[in-house]
Amino acid sequence: MKGHLAEKDIIEYEFDLVDEKRTKQIRHHLETCGQCREMAEKLKRRFASLDLLREEFGVRDELISKTVAQVRKTGESRKFLLRKPTWLAAAAAVLLVGFMLLVADFARDKSSGRQVAKDTSSTVENELAEPSSRNAEEASSDNKTPVKALATTRAVRKPAAERLGHSAADMALQAQTREKPPFAPASAIELVTLPRRDNVQITIYNSADLTLVRERRELTLKKGWNWLQFMWANTLIDPTSLSLEPLQQADSIDVQQLVFPARLKDIGRWLIYSQIEGRVPFEVTYFTSGLGWRAFYMGTLSEDEKKMRLEGYVRVNNSSGEDYADAQTRLIVGKVHQLDRIADLAKRQYPYDRPGQIKHDKKRGLGATNARVINYSLPSDSKLFSRARPLRPKDIRKESLSEYFLYTIEGTETIPDKWGKRLMSFDVNDIEVTSLYKYDEQRWGKQTVRFISFANDKDHNLGDTPIPNGNVRIYSQADTDGQLSYVGGTGVKYIPVDEDVELNLGSARLVSVEPVLMNFETGNYVFDNKRNVAGFDEIRKWKVIVTNSRKLPVEIEITRGFGTSYWNLEYRGENVSYKKYDAAHGRFKTALAPQSKRTFTYTVTTYHGRREEQANQ
Amino acid sequence: MKKSDESLMEAHRRGNPAAFAEIVRRYGELVLGYLIHMCGNREQAEDFFQETFRRVHEKAHTFTGSGFRPWLLTIATHTALNGLRKNRRGRFVSLDQGIGCTDGNCEKSGTIQVADDSPGPSEDASLAEQKEQVRGAIDSLPTRQRATLVLAYYQQLSYPEVADVMGCSVGTVKTQIYRAVRTLADKLPDWGGELK
Numbered sequence: 075m076k077g078h079l080a081e082k083d084i085i086e087y088e089f090d091l092v093d094e095k096r097t098k099q100i101r102h103h104l105e106t107c108g109q110c111r112e113m114a115e116k117l118k119r120r121f122a123s124l125d126l127l128r129e130e131f132g133v134r135d136e137l138i139s140k141t142v143a144q145v146r147k148t149g150e151s152r153k154f155l156l157r158k159p160t161w162l163a164a165a166a167a168v169l170l171v172g173f174m175l176l177v178a179d180f181a182r183d184k185s186s187g188r189q190v191a192k193d194t195s196s197t198v199e200n201e202l203a204e205p206s207s208r209n210a211e212e213a214s215s216d217n218k219t220p221v222k223a224l225a226t227t228r229a230v231r232k233p234a235a236e237r238l239g240h241s242a243a244d245m246a247l248q249a250q251t252r253e254k255p256p257f258a259p260a261s262a263i264e265l266v267t268l269p270r271r272d273n274v275q276i277t278i279y280n281s282a283d284l285t286l287v288r289e290r291r292e293l294t295l296k297k298g299w300n301w302l303q304f305m306w307a308n309t310l311i312d313p314t315s316l317s318l319e320p321l322q323q324a325d326s327i328d329v330q331q332l333v334f335p336a337r338l339k340d341i342g343r344w345l346i347y348s349q350i351e352g353r354v355p356f357e358v359t360y361f362t363s364g365l366g367w368r369a370f371y372m373g374t375l376s377e378d379e380k381k382m383r384l385e386g387y388v389r390v391n392n393s394s395g396e397d398y399a400d401a402q403t404r405l406i407v408g409k410v411h412q413l414d415r416i417a418d419l420a421k422r423q424y425p426y427d428r429p430g431q432i433k434h435d436k437k438r439g440l441g442a443t444n445a446r447v448i449n450y451s452l453p454s455d456s457k458l459f460s461r462a463r464p465l466r467p468k469d470i471r472k473e474s475l476s477e478y479f480l481y482t483i484e485g486t487e488t489i490p491d492k493w494g495k496r497l498m499s500f501d502v503n504d505i506e507v508t509s510l511y512k513y514d515e516q517r518w519g520k521q522t523v524r525f526i527s528f529a530n531d532k533d534h535n536l537g538d539t540p541i542p543n544g545n546v547r548i549y550s551q552a553d554t555d556g557q558l559s560y561v562g563g564t565g566v567k568y569i570p571v572d573e574d575v576e577l578n579l580g581s582a583r584l585v586s587v588e589p590v591l592m593n594f595e596t597g598n599y600v601f602d603n604k605r606n607v608a609g610f611d612e613i614r615k616w617k618v619i620v621t622n623s624r625k626l627p628v629e630i631e632i633t634r635g636f637g638t639s640y641w642n643l644e645y646r647g648e649n650v651s652y653k654k655y656d657a658a659h660g661r662f663k664t665a666l667a668p669q670s671k672r673t674f675t676y677t678v679t680t681y682h683g684r685r686e687e688q689a690n691q
Numbered sequence: 692m693k694k695s696d697e698s699l700m701e702a703h704r705r706g707n708p709a710a711f712a713e714i715v716r717r718y719g720e721l722v723l724g725y726l727i728h729m730c731g732n733r734e735q736a737e738d739f740f741q742e743t744f745r746r747v748h749e750k751a752h753t754f755t756g757s758g759f760r761p762w763l764l765t766i767a768t769h770t771a772l773n774g775l776r777k778n779r780r781g782r783f784v785s786l787d788q789g790i791g792c793t794d795g796n797c798e799k800s801g802t803i804q805v806a807d808d809s810p811g812p813s814e815d816a817s818l819a820e821q822k823e824q825v826r827g828a829i830d831s832l833p834t835r836q837r838a839t840l841v842l843a844y845y846q847q848l849s850y851p852e853v854a855d856v857m858g859c860s861v862g863t864v865k866t867q868i869y870r871a872v873r874t875l876a877d878k879l880p881d882w883g884g885e886l887k
Contacts, residue, residue, distance in 0.1 A: 081876065082873075085869065085872050085873060085876065086869065089868055089869070089872055090850075091865045091868060091869055116881065117876060119881065120876060120879045120880075120881050121872070121875070121876075121879065123821065123824075123825050123879055123880070124825060124829075124844060124875070124879070126818075126821055126822045126825050127728065127822060127825055127826065127829070127845070128845060129724075130720070130724075131720060131723045131724040131727055131733075132720065133716075133719035133720050133723050133740075137719070137723075137737055137740065137741075138712070138715050138716055138719055140741065141715050141740065141741045141744045141745075142708070142711060142712045142715055144741055144744075144745060145711060145744060145745055145748040146708055146711075
C-alpha cells in the first residue's frame with residue numbers, strides 16, 4: 075500500500091465495513107506505520123466514549139405490569155369485537171341444544187302424562203331419578219326422538235339431585251340459597267356487632283415493605299345470608315389482598331364475594347352464606363406495609379483482641395397504623411418479588427383504583443383508628459402496655475423456608491403503632507477473630523485501615539443460620555474493670571453459613587505505613603528505524619517504614635500498585651513476606667511487635683513501549 | 692424449564708395472559724435499553740416500550756415462528772421511528788429524575804451502605820458531563836442512522852440481522868453505519884484518554 079491511510083479507511087476497518095482482502099491490507103499497514111497507528115488509536119479512543127452509554131437498563135415491575143395490563147385491556151375489547159364468529163357459533167349451539175331439549179321434553183311429557191295417570195303418588199324425587207330410564211325406554215319405543223337429545227336431557231337434568239346428593243331438606247335450603255342475595259348496604263351509619271381478634275400472626279419481610287397478617291376472629295353467623303364488614307381506615311393494608319376463610323364448618327359456609335361499597339372509603343363487605351347458626355372461627359389474611367425489622371450487632375473484643383463476643387439483635391418497628399397485640403411474630407430473611415408496593419396499594423382512593431394514582435389525605439394521616447372487623451374493641455384484659463415481661467430474653471427460632479430464612483420469636487409480642495421493639499437474636503462468646511491492618515494507597519489513600527475477620531461457621535461458634543444484613547458496632551475492653559471503648563462500626567451484608575466475614579473498622583491512627591521513593595532512573599532505551607525512542611525501563615527504589623504505636627502486636631498487609639502489568643520487583647528481606655497479588659499489584663505482609671518500627675526496601679522496574687514485549691519474552 | 696419464545700407467543704395467541712407477561716419480562720430490558728438509546732430519554736422510552744408491546748400483541752398473528760428477537764426489534768424500531776417523527780417538535784425531560792439518578796430507578800432500597808467505593812461528587816459530575824456529550828452526539832444523528840448504529844453497536848446485532856430489522860440490504864446498513872460513525876468522529880469529544 076502506498077502512502078498513508080485516510081480516516082475513512084480506518085473507520086471502515088474498525089467497524090468491519092470492508093471486505094476481507096481490504097481488511098488484511100489495512101491491518102498490515104497499521105502494523106508497520108506508526109503515524110497511521112497513532113491516528114487509529116486516536117479514533118478508537120474517541121469511539122471508546124460510546125461505551126459510556128452501555129449501561130444496564132432495569133425495567134421497573136410497575137412498567138411491566140402496566141404494559142401487561144394495557145394489553146390485557148385491549149385484548150379483552152378486541153376479543154369482544156373480533157370474535158364475533160365464535161360468539162355466533164356458540165349462540166347457534168345453544169339454540170340447537172335448546173331446541174333438542176324442547177323436543178325431548180315434549181316427548182317425555184307425553185309419556186309422564188301417561189305414567190301420572192297410572193300412579194299419581196310419584197314424588198318429585200322419583201321424577202328426577204327416573205327420567206333416564208324412562209327416556210331410554212321411550213328412545214327404544216319412539217325412533218323419532220334423537221338419541222343425542224336424550225343423552226343431553228340426562229346430563230342436564232341429573233346434576234341438581236345426583237351430583238350434590240342432597241336430601242329434600244338440603245334442597246329446600248339450596249332453594250333458599252338460590253334466592254337473590256341481599257343488597258350490600260352503602261349506608262355510612264350502621265348498627266353492628268363487635269367480634270374481637272382472638273390471635274394474630276405477623277410475618278415481616280425485611281427486603282420489602284411487606285408484612286403478611288393472619289388473624290383469627292370468632293364471628294356469629296345466622297342461617298342464610300350474612301354481611302360482614304371489614305374496615306381499615308388509617309392503616310396501610312392492601313385491600314386487594316384481603317381474604318376470609320372459615321376455620322371450621324367450611325362445608326356449610328360459603329364466602330361468596332367481597333364488595334367495596336361506593337362512596338364509603340376503607341370498607342369492604344363480605345357476603346357469606348351459612349347453613350349453620352352460631353359462632354364460627356374465621357381467619358382473615360391480608361398484606362400490610364409499615365411494619366419492618368432490621369438486624370444489628372454488637373461485638374466486644376477481648377483485651378488481646380483475639381476473641382470477640384457477638385450479640386445480635388432485631389428491631390421491629392410498627393408504623394402501619396394498626397396495633398398488633400399479642401402477635402406471634404415471624405421475620406423473614408430473603409428477597410421477595412413484588413409486583414406493586416403495598417404502601418402504594420394501601421394509599422389508593424378505592425381498592426381497585428388505577429395503580430400509581432396515589433392520593434394522600436394529609437388531614438387524616440395515620441392515627442389511632444385501626445383495621446378491624448366491625449369496630450373491633452380491645453378486650454378488657456388487653457396486654458397492650460403490660461409491663462409483666464419475663465426476665466429471660468426470648469428465644470428466636472431460626473429455620474429455613476424455601477429460599478428464605480424464617481425467624482420465629484418465642485411466644486407473642488405486642489407491637490403498638492408507632493412503637494419499636496428490640497429483641498435479642500443471639501449472643502455468642504469466644505469467637506476467634508483475626509485482626510489485620512491493611513495499607514493500599516489506591517483504595518484508601520495514605521491511611522492504614524483496620525479489619526477484623528471471622529467466619530459464620532461451627533469453628534467460630536456460629537454457623538447455625540445465615541446472619542442478616544445490618545450494622546455492626548465493635549467495642550474493645552479498655553481495662554480489667556470491663557470498661558469499653560468504641561473501636562469502629564460498619565455494615566455487613568447477608569452472610570450465608572460457612573462464609574467468611576471481614577469487617578472494615580475504619581482508619582487506624584496508631585499503625586502507619588510510609589513509603590518513601592529513594593531513587594528513580596530510566597534505562598534500557600530502544601530506538602526505532604528513525605532513531606526515535608520506542609521503549610525504555612523505569613527503575614524505582616522504595617523504602618517503606620512501618621510503625622506500630624499500639625501496645626499489642628499487629629499484622630499488616632501492604633499492597634503496592636505499579637500502574638502497568640509489565641513490571642518486575644526485587645525484594646530480599648527476611649521479616650517481611652512478599653508475593654505478587656495480581657497483574658499490576660504486589661503485596662507485602664509483616665508482623666510488628668508492640669511499639670516497634672520496621673523498615674524494608676524494594677526495587678521495582680516497569681517496562682514501557684517496545685520494552686513491554688521484550689519483558690514478556 | 693424455560694419456555695421458548697415461540698411457545699410463549701403461541702400460548703399468548705391462545706389467550707394465555709401469563710405468557711405475554713413472561714415475554715415482556717424476558718425482553719423488557721432489551722427493548723427498554725434499545726429505546727432509551729434511541730430516544731435518550733427514559734420517560735419517552737417507557738411510552739414507546741408500552742406501545743411496542745401493544746403492537747406485539749396486535750401483530751402476534753404475523754409472527755411466523757422464527758427469530759423472535761429481530762421481529763420484536765423490528766416492531767420497536769418502527770415504534771421509535773414513528774414516535775420520534777411525531778415528537779420531533781419537542782423533547783420530554785423528566786422532572787422526577789434526581790441528580791445522579793441516571794437510570795430513573797432511584798427508590799431507596801433500604802439496604803445498608805457498606806464500604807463506599809463509589810466516585811466522589813466531582814467525578815460523578817464529570818462522568819455525567821461526558822455521558823451528556825456522547826448522548827448529544829448520538830441524538831444529532833438522523834433517526835435511521837441512529838437506529839442502525841444502536842442495533843449494531845449497543846444491541847450487538849450482526850449487519851445481516853440489522854438489515855433484517857431495518858428492512859433493507861446489508862450494503863445499506865454499512866452505508867448508514869459509515870455515515871453515522873463519520874458524523875460521530877467529528878462530534879464525539881476527545882478526552883485524551885481521561886475517560887471515566
